[in-house]
Amino acid sequence: MTGRPDLSTPQVVTINSDADVVRVRQLVRTAAVAVSLSLVDQTKLVTAASELARNTLVYGGGGGAEVGVVDSGRRKGIRIVFSDEGPGIANLELALTDGYTSGGGLGLGLGGARRLVDEFEVQTGTGQGTRVTITKWARSM
Template identity: 75%
Template sequence: MNERIEVTSDRDVVRVRQLVRTLAVAVKLSLVDQTKLVTAASELARNTLVYGGGGSVEVSPAENGRRKGIRIVFADNGPGIADLDLAFTDGYTTGGGLGLGLSGARRLVDEFDIVTAVGEGTTITVTKWCR
């Protein structure tokens, strides 16, 4: 039951939020955890759109034997990130935002994995587990 959304405009970011919320409710994440996950998804989907020049978001249920959760993969073929440490610094931005997208999103999820190469794009995978 993987769901995939191509992100090419503002409207798609809204669709990502709604999809993530629906699935988060389905696996019974607590209200606060739902809110954290949807907020993180919103930040990362916007990054995919603004910095990656568009890409795709794939949302799927996850399970590690003991707990259920949600896994989201954000992928783009954009310019990639040259300096990851810098990109994760609170307040650092190249896009005129608040510079909280990456670092903030990482604090809102349980697992955060990023693969990026200059000129090849960025793939970010996040997971949130039920308590």
Template identity: 65%
Template sequence: MNAPAAGDEHTVPIVSNDDVVRARQTVRTYAQQCRLSLVDQTKLVTAASELARNTLVYGGGGLMRCTVVHRDGRTGVRAVFEDTGPGIPDLDLALTDGWTSGGGLGLGLSGARRLVDDFDLASEAGSGTKVSVTKWAR
């Protein structure tokens, strides 16, 4: 992948475990190119990995779009995960630490939210889920 520039968007379909790895690698490349600190790179990649896995496991697959963004003189990386799965019927419950709809630890969504600077979740039962996360260079 070439070095990303502002507005460049890279889309990764997420339909297999290999795609989860590709999504994580794409986010890492963008984070490195935007000169996020190693700690911030790790936080963003960890959040992206959780969200990509959720897209596959709970959403039945979908896609991730990654892009460089600018705001108030800062540069960051935004990753958006979308699926057309069953959706999340109770967003507040889903964002509660320790809650899980499966056999996991219940740290996926709430943990991802804590790891990034901007977090936006939109979902309705029966109509899929869209999660957008952004990490800003310091």
């Protein structure tokens, strides 16, 4: 990624290495600044994105992240879709339990990432891969 990304269209990052996880974090930080998220909300979003990008790499065997600006008409935000074609999450309820981690990530787990964002959705099934969509909205001034 060179220079500033064009945030008028969603940006896609392939996640196949630790360096790609870093690229996702950098892109998310840039996008969060562009929509004027507070420093606290920037940190929350980047932390959640980092955890989910790492999960995509470690548990999904790699995949991608699509980072885009969304506009509700009243405020702007950042929506990120993480997707992989891995084994899926066998027990989503357990995976979303506070404090649950199967190791290797930041220790937040899906439940921790969910608490850091405003909207959180998981689509998964055994043998069907996983798709996690998160959104963080800028607060009204």
